[in-house]
Amino acid sequence: MSLAVVYSRAQVGIAAPLVSCEVHLSGGLPGTSIVGLPETTVKEARDRVRAAILNAQLEYPQRRVTVNLAPADLPKDGGRFDLPIALGVLAANGRVPRDALDGCEFIGELALSGELRGVHGVLPAVLQATRRGRRVIVPRDNAREAALVEDADVRVADSLLEVCAHLAGRIDLPRAEGGGIDDGRASPLPCLSDVRGQPHARRALEVAAAGAHNLLLVGPPGTGKTMLASRLPGILPPLDEHEALELAAVRSVAGHDTDVANWKQRAFRAPHHTASAAALVGGGTLPRPGEVSLAHHGVLFLDEIVEFDRHVLEVLREPLESGRIAISRAARQAEFPARFQLVAAMNPCPCGYAGDPSGRCRCTPDVVARYRARLSGPLLDRIDLKLEMPRVAHAELRDGVVGEDSGTVRARVVAARLRQLQRAGKPNAWLGNREVERDCALDARQHALLDRAVDRLGLSARAYHRVLRVARTLADLAGSGRIEEVHLAEAIQYRRFGG
Ligand SMILES: Nc1ncnc2c1ncn2[C@@H]1O[C@H](COP(=O)(O)OP(=O)(O)OP(=O)(O)O)[C@@H](O)[C@H]1O
Ligand SMILES: [Mg+2]
Known part of the structure; x- marks a missing residue:
């Protein structure tokens, strides 16, 4: 035959x-x-x-x-x-x-x-x-x-x-060596102890890490937004075996080298604002994964987010909601995982100094509003934590208190994450509305507090649920079974910028 x-x-x-x-x-x-x-x-x-x-x-x-x-x-x-x-x-x-x-x-x-x-x-x-x-x-x-x-x-x-x-049985081919896989050899990530001052931003970063929440940092140039964002992977829990393999599969398909020593580290992807939609979400005649998939289970950092093309930002809505991205080109269809955590940074206005005590900002309210409107409502809605960062005085940069290191913060994050996994099998940011109602119960006083905030800040229905998810994370960080009023109040704080 x-x-x-x-x-x-x-x-x-x-x-x-x-x-x-x-x-x-x-x-x-x-x-x-x-x-x-x-x-x-x-x-x-x-x-x-x-x-x-x-x-x-x-x-x-x-x-x-x-x-x-x-x-x-x-x-x-x-x-x-x-x-x-x-x-x-x-x-x-x-x-x-x-x-x-x-x-x-x-x-x-x-x-x-x-x-x-x-x-x-x-x-x-x-x-x-x-x-x-x-x-x-x-x-x-x-x-x-x-x-x-x-x-x-x-x-x-x-x-x-x-x-x-x-x-033919004449030689035995060697086995692929697994000896390189050793978490102990992972290269060190930048540490939080490099950041002076900025206690609120540090806190927000920890909350974001604990619940896998999306985060927006707003502040004048040089306040440490980029510095802070790049320290998120170092306080996130390491990838588990399954997550690490999924990410490695994405990288393999994208043709990236496998970094065997660091394969359990969360990804940190920081595409430039000139990146095209295809680079961000993937594409090509043979569909290849884009940045959102290379950031799977990790961090997608969009620095100067308002400089990104509006159309490019719109394509982020699908993966932000579903954790997946479908690409169709001609007759080809492909779907890639894209469950990333978004961290975005921007200046408060075109010159960068709105609200700065120096008073050097000359942008009119109209100009500031138009600048911020470049971030569409639906995208802003999907960002749980928004934070305005003040400038740190030179003296504080030099002599300011050195905060905790990443290892200390990570220990708290891991403990809070564990509570979430045991309760719902997923981080709080991914809870569906039903699960939010089940796990984020409020008492009458807390309901009244949240209703007032919804009115005052004009929160959407989606934002309402997001406040509850963040409050849940704050309770988890505090080791509390119930959401307390302090947790809810802090969660509301994080929604003040632009809804
Ligand atoms: N809180 C801080 N503690 C220590 N160093 C800081 C701090 N803030 C800023 N720096 C120093 O200033 C440099 C610039 O910070 P960074 O690039 O993070 O600012 P940025 O907010 O991203 O600014 P831009 O809006 O221009 O992008 C950092 O490399 C760091 O050396
Ligand atoms: Mg920056």
């Missing part, structure tokens, strides 16, 4: 559906065709595979070669199917034992010389294959990310010849 089947995996979002690569040899004019609706890049695979087989001093069949990548309706692109196609051709021709292919999956691009090259998105493929109990053979370039998957049987190869020798 001159039919061989080799298994591999495609990439759709961060999923890795199985693809079987069927190769059939038949009589007729020698030539190779690839079917299964592949993209042009897969057609290029035909030439690469042929050259690689010949350059490896192996025999390319002088017959009609038909390659079918099934299922046909999956998008398939990139060189990832080169290796399985080549092995299929060799197996169909009797040059590789067919039964050795059982229980294995293969991914890798071939150079014309027959060397193996790394591809994007190997991690999701290894995860899926491992769930199926299959061994995966990957190019050396992808060994580190593949090794992140626990209990995986991943073998690393440098060339087509090596893979053939392995399948």
Whole structure:
């Protein structure tokens, strides 16, 4: 029989559906065709595979070669199917034992010389294959990310010849090394003890960390907004295994290197305000994840947020609400996870000094209002914590009290987060309205307080629920089972800027 089947995996979002690569040899004019609706890049695979087989001093069949990548309706692109196609051709021709292919999956691009090259998105493929109990053979370039998957049987190869020798039982391919995974080697993050003064902003940052709330920092230049925001990852709880793998899968698909030593650290993504909508949410003919997905389970920092294009900010609304982003380009659909925590920073007015005691701001109220209106209401609504930061006097910058370090704050954050996970299985910022009603009960006095605030500040219904979520986080930080009046009052404080 001159039919061989080799298994591999495609990439759709961060999923890795199985693809079987069927190769059939038949009589007729020698030539190779690839079917299964592949993209042009897969057609290029035909030439690469042929050259690689010949350059490896192996025999390319002088017959009609038909390659079918099934299922046909999956998008398939990139060189990832080169290796399985080549092995299929060799197996169909009797040059590789067919039964050795059982229980294995293969991914890798071939150079014309027959060397193996790394591809994007190997991690999701290894995860899926491992769930199926299959061994995966990957190019050396992808060994580190593949090794992140626990209990995986991943073998690393440098060339087509090596893979053939392995399948023939002549050599044993080395396992992908997992030795690099060690949280102890994680590089240190910037520490909160560098920040002088700003007790309110420090407090808001801790609250944001504890409940995964979105945060807006408003203040004149040089008050430490950027400095503070970059210290958020250092006080967040480390990623758990599942979260870390999800983020690593996004990074793998985006073609970013796997930072094995730091893989449990939360991401901190700070795209520039000139970033396009596609860079932010993802895109491309083969959809790739954007900044919102690279910030999955971590922090998306938008510095000078009003300088971002309005349209670009609008696209953030979907992921802010659902934690996911759907991208459709032409016939292609992909969905990526995007459960990030937004931290935004802005000046209070175009010159930056509105409200500054120096009185140097000359912006008219009209100009200030228009400047702030660049942040749309719906986006502002989704930011739980808003804080105006005053300038810190030079003397205080020099001699001011040095606050707690990140480790101390993080311990409180972790404890508060644990309460939330035990109660609702998620951080407070993600509670649905039903869950808010269940977990954030108020007594009559507290209701009256909140009603007054809603009237006075003109809060929307969404903002109302967000106040309750923040109050819940403040209670969790205080170790309190119930929301107390102080928690509610503090939560209301954080909504004063622009609704
Ligand atoms: N509270 C602070 N404690 C210690 N250093 C500070 C503080 N605030 C500002 N600095 C110093 O000032 C520098 C500028 O701070 P940062 O860039 O965070 O300000 P910013 O509010 O983001 O300003 P801009 O509006 O211009 O972006 C920091 O690198 C830091 O050295
Ligand atoms: Mg800044």
